[in-house]
Amino acid sequence: MEKVLMINYQKCTGCRLCELVCSVMHDGVSNPARSRIKVMKWEAEGLYVPMSCQQCEDAPCMNVCPVKAISRDEDLGFVMVDYDICIGCRSCVAVCPFGAMNYNSIDKKVFKCDLCGGDPQCVRFCEVNAIEYVDAERLSIYKRKDAAERLSVAQKEAGALQAAM
Amino acid sequence: MALNRKIAYIDLSTGEIEIKPIPLEVRKKFLGGRGLDAYLLYNNTEQGCDPLGPGNTLMISGGILTATCASATARTHVMAKSPLTGLLGSANMGGFFAPEMAWAGFHHLVIKGKAEKPVYIWIHNGEIEIRDATNLWGKTTTETQWAIREELGDDEIKSAVIGPAGENLVRFANVMTGIKNSAGRTGMGCVMGSKNLKAVAARGTMDIKIAHPVDALEYNKRFIDQITSAKVNQTQGTLGTPFIWGATNSWGGIRTRNFQYNQCENADDIEPERIDEICEETMGPYHMTGCFGCQVHCRAQYKIPSGPYAGKYDEGPEYTSQGAFGGEPDCKNAVTVLTGNHLVDQYGMDNLETGSIISWAMELYELGIITSKDTDGLDLKFGNDEALLEMITRICYRDGWLADTLADGGIPASEKIGKDSFSYLIQVKGMSNLHSDERATPALALNIATGSRGSDHLRSRPAIDLYHLPEEVLRKIYSNPVPYDGPLSSEHTSYDGKPWMVFWQENCYMGVDCLGICKYHTTFLGATLPNFEDWTKVLYYNTGLEMTPKEIWDVAERCYNIERLFNLREGLQREDLKKGDMLNHRYFDEPCRRGAIDVIGATIDRKKFKKMIDEYYGHHGWDENGVPTPETLKRLGLDQEPSHLL
Numbered sequence: 001m002e003k004v005l006m007i008n009y010q011k012c013t014g015c016r017l018c019e020l021v022c023s024v025m026h027d028g029v030s031n032p033a034r035s036r037i038k039v040m041k042w043e044a045e046g047l048y049v050p051m052s053c054q055q056c057e058d059a060p061c062m063n064v065c066p067v068k069a070i071s072r073d074e075d076l077g078f079v080m081v082d083y084d085i086c087i088g089c090r091s092c093v094a095v096c097p098f099g100a101m102n103y104n105s106i107d108k109k110v111f112k113c114d115l116c117g118g119d120p121q122c123v124r125f126c127e128v129n130a131i132e133y134v135d136a137e138r139l140s141i142y143k144r145k146d147a148a149e150r151l152s153v154a155q156k157e158a159g160a161l162q163a164a165m
Numbered sequence: 166m167a168l169n170r171k172i173a174y175i176d177l178s179t180g181e182i183e184i185k186p187i188p189l190e191v192r193k194k195f196l197g198g199r200g201l202d203a204y205l206l207y208n209n210t211e212q213g214c215d216p217l218g219p220g221n222t223l224m225i226s227g228g229i230l231t232a233t234c235a236s237a238t239a240r241t242h243v244m245a246k247s248p249l250t251g252l253l254g255s256a257n258m259g260g261f262f263a264p265e266m267a268w269a270g271f272h273h274l275v276i277k278g279k280a281e282k283p284v285y286i287w288i289h290n291g292e293i294e295i296r297d298a299t300n301l302w303g304k305t306t307t308e309t310q311w312a313i314r315e316e317l318g319d320d321e322i323k324s325a326v327i328g329p330a331g332e333n334l335v336r337f338a339n340v341m342t343g344i345k346n347s348a349g350r351t352g353m354g355c356v357m358g359s360k361n362l363k364a365v366a367a368r369g370t371m372d373i374k375i376a377h378p379v380d381a382l383e384y385n386k387r388f389i390d391q392i393t394s395a396k397v398n399q400t401q402g403t404l405g406t407p408f409i410w411g412a413t414n415s416w417g418g419i420r421t422r423n424f425q426y427n428q429c430e431n432a433d434d435i436e437p438e439r440i441d442e443i444c445e446e447t448m449g450p451y452h453m454t455g456c457f458g459c460q461v462h463c464r465a466q467y468k469i470p471s472g473p474y475a476g477k478y479d480e481g482p483e484y485t486s487q488g489a490f491g492g493e494p495d496c497k498n499a500v501t502v503l504t505g506n507h508l509v510d511q512y513g514m515d516n517l518e519t520g521s522i523i524s525w526a527m528e529l530y531e532l533g534i535i536t537s538k539d540t541d542g543l544d545l546k547f548g549n550d551e552a553l554l555e556m557i558t559r560i561c562y563r564d565g566w567l568a569d570t571l572a573d574g575g576i577p578a579s580e581k582i583g584k585d586s587f588s589y590l591i592q593v594k595g596m597s598n599l600h601s602d603e604r605a606t607p608a609l610a611l612n613i614a615t616g617s618r619g620s621d622h623l624r625s626r627p628a629i630d631l632y633h634l635p636e637e638v639l640r641k642i643y644s645n646p647v648p649y650d651g652p653l654s655s656e657h658t659s660y661d662g663k664p665w666m667v668f669w670q671e672n673c674y675m676g677v678d679c680l681g682i683c684k685y686h687t688t689f690l691g692a693t694l695p696n697f698e699d700w701t702k703v704l705y706y707n708t709g710l711e712m713t714p715k716e717i718w719d720v721a722e723r724c725y726n727i728e729r730l731f732n733l734r735e736g737l738q739r740e741d742l743k744k745g746d747m748l749n750h751r752y753f754d755e756p757c758r759r760g761a762i763d764v765i766g767a768t769i770d771r772k773k774f775k776k777m778i779d780e781y782y783g784h785h786g787w788d789e790n791g792v793p794t795p796e797t798l799k800r801l802g803l804d805q806e807p808s809h810l811l
Contacts, residue, residue, distance in 0.1 A: 010449065
C-alpha cells in the first residue's frame with residue numbers, strides 16, 4: 001500500500017535532526033543544504049514547520065520536465081529523478097508549489113525526497129512524531145481524528161463556560 | 166570531514182585574519198571545544214593581562230563532533246580571561262550557532278585586539294569578513310540577530326551576539342544565540358563589548374564528511390534511544406529544567422533570601438507545573454523546543470501572560486531563573502520569573518549572576534549596610550518583585566550608583582560598599598553561586614569550591630550523589646575508564662569518596678565540552694547516560710579518529726590542568742576567599758534552617774572540607790597548594806607550556 005509522510009508541524013521542536021540524518025543517509029555527509037526535508041523557522045514566534053515533498057499525484061515537477069526525467073516509483077509511489085536523463089534545467093525547482101524540489105550547487109543536481117526506499121530516516125529519528133510515515137488513504141482519518149478531538153475539547157470547554165455563567 | 170574544520174586568528178586592532186588547519190597532533194591532545202580553547206587561552210594571553218584590554222584573547226568554538234551525526238552536538242564554547250573573576254572565563258551554550266560555524270568551515274576562532282568602532286565578524290563558506298556594526302550598537306540580543314539577517318539577506322544566518330549589557334561592560338554580560346541560549350557565566354559578553362565586537366555571524370553550506378555514515382547513523386539512533394529512555398530526560402522534555410526545582414525545594418536545597426534560608430516557602434506559583442501551565446496556555450500543547458539535533462527538547466516556549474511585558478515571547482525559564490528571580494530574592498510570582506528571564510535574555514546578561522547579586526544587595530539593604538539613599542529611593546527589600554525587575558534594567562544600563570556598582574561584579578562591589586558586605590556575598594573565585602544550597606551535600610560543596618570558572622554546577626557536580634544509588638552501581642560508574650578502589654559512599658551527607666566523584670565528573674564534563682555534546686547526554690542528571698566508552702564510538706564513526714576511553718579521559722585531565730595552570734598564573738591560591746578553592750563562611754557557620762530531616766541543621770564541616778580538598782588535589786596529582794606537580798605535568802604532556810602548537 002502506498003505510504004506518505006504526514007507532517008504535524010505543531011509537534012516539531014525545531015531541532016533539525018531530520019535535516020542532518022537525511023544528508024547523512026543520502027550523501028554520507030552532514031550538510032542541511034543537501035537535506036530533502038527542511039524545517040522552516042520563525043524563531044521570534046517559536047514556530048517551526050518541516051517541509052518535504054508531497055509526492056503529488058498530478059506532480060507539477062513531472063509534468064514540467066522537458067526531458068521526462070521525472071517518474072513515479074511503482075512500488076512505493078514516490079516521485080523520482082533519473083539523473084541519466086536529467087539535464088539540470090531546474091524547471092522542476094521553479095514549478096514545485098512546496099519548494100520541495102531542491103538544487104544542490106555542489107553537485108549541480110536537483111534532488112528530492114525518495115522516502116529512503118521505504119524507511120524514511122526523518123521519521124525514524126523524530127522522537128516527537130512530528131513526521132510520520134502513514135498509509136496514504138488513512139492520512140485524512142488521522143487528521144479527522146485530531147480535528148474531532150479538538151472539537152470535542154472545545155465543546156466541553158464551552159459547556160463548562162456556559163455552566164459557570 | 167570534521168577534522169578539516171579550521172581555526173581562524175582574527176586581530177580586531179589591525180583587521181588581519183589568518184586561517185589555519187588544526188593539526189591532528191593538536192586534536193589528539195585537546196580534541197576541540199573547551200579543551201582546545203583552554204590551551205589557546207593559556208598560549209595566547211600574557212600573565213596579568215587586563216581582561217577588558219586588547220591583550221585579552223577571546224575564543225569561540227565548536228567541539229570536535231559539532232554538526233556531525235552524533236547526538237546533540239549543538240554546543241558553542243566561549244573562553245577568555247574573565248572580567249568578573251580575573252581568572253578563567255568560560256561559558257557554553259546550546260542553540261544552532263556552532264553547527265552553522267562548522268558548516269561554514271570553522272571550529273575555532275581566536276579573537277584578539279580591539280576594533281576602533283563597533284564591528285561584527287561574518288563567517289561564510291570558508292571566508293571571514295569584519296563588518297561595520299555601528300547600526301547594531303544599542304540593540305537587544307534578538308534585535309541584533311534579526312538585523313544581521315536582514316542586512317545580509319539570509320534568514321538562516323546564526324549569530325552569537327551581545328546585548329546592551331555587553332556594550333555597557335557589565336562584568337557578567339553574556340554571549341547569546343537564538344532567543345535564550347546563553348554562554349552565560351564569567352562575563353564573556355563583557356569581553357566582546359570591550360573589543361567593540363557586537364556579534365559573530367555564521368552561515369555555511371560546506372559538507373562535513375562522516376567517516377562511517379551507516380555506523381554513525383545507527384549509533385546515533387542507539388544513543389538517542391538510550392538518552393530519551395532515561396526518565397530524567399523524559400521529564401526534562403515535558404517540564405524543562407524547572408522540574409529540578411520542585412524536588413530540590415521541598416527537600417531544602419534552594420537558597421532563599423540570599424542565603425538566609427534553604428527553602429522557598431509558599432512558592433506554588435513558581436513550581437514547574439505552574440510554569441508549564443502558563444507555557445501551555447500561551448503556546449499550546451506542544452511548547453517544548455530543542456537545540457540542534459537534540460531529542461531531549463528541554464526548552465519551554467512561553468509568552469509573558471500579564472504585566473508590563475505581557476505578550477512578549479521568550480524561552481525557558483530554566484531552573485536558574487526560578488532561583489535567580491524567584492527563590493533568592495524571595496519573589497514568588499511566575500510572572501516575575503518569566504519577566505526577569507525575558508529581560509536578561511534581551512539585555513544579554515547572566516540570569517544567575519544578576520539574580521544572585523540583587524539578592525545580596527537585598528540582604529545588605531535589610532541589614533542597613535546600604536540604604537534607600539544608595540538605591541535612589543528604590544525599596545530594595547526581599548519579595549519586592551517590582552524592585553527586582555527595576556534593578557535588572559538599572560544594572561544593564563548602569564543606571565545609578567548602586568546599579569553601576571553591582572554591574573562590576575560582587576567582589577569589586579563589596580570593596581566599594583565596604584562595611585561587612587563581603588561576608589554576605591555568596592561566591593567562589595568572584596562568581597556568584599547557583600541558587601542551590603550545598604550545606605547538606607559535601608560532594609556538591611566541594612564541586613562549587615573547586616570549579617575552574619568559579620562557583621558552578623556545570624564543571625564537576627556529581628548530581629547523581631543525591632540518588633542514593635547502590636554502592637556497587639556508583640562504583641561501576643566511577644571506576645571507568647580508570648580504576649578506583651578507594652572509599653565511595655551512596656550517602657549524600659557523607660564526605661567519603663566525594664573528592665573522587667568530583668574529580669571524575671570534572672573529566673566527564675570536560676569530555677563532553679571538548680566533543681561539543683550537551684551535558685544532558687552524559688552522566689550528569691541521569692546515571693544511565695553515555696560517557697567515555699560510548700564517546701570512542703561516536704568519535705570514530707563520525708571523524709575516523711581512533712581513541713580509547715582512557716585516552717579521552719587523559720585529554721580531559723590534560724585540559725582541566727591547563728585551566729588550572731591558567732588560574733594559578735592569574736593568582737589562584739588555595740584558601741583565598743576571593744580567588745581560591747574556598748567557600749563563604751556561611752557554609753560552615755550557619756546551619757540550614759528548613760527542609761527535610763537530613764537537611765535541617767546541616768553545615769559543612771571545616772576540617773572535613775579541608776580533608777576533601779587535600780584528597781581532591783591528590784587525585785589530580787597536585788600538591789597541597791593545588792599546584793600540579795612536575796610529574797603530573799610530564800605525565801599529561803604539559804611540561805613545556807606554553808608550547809604554541811598552532
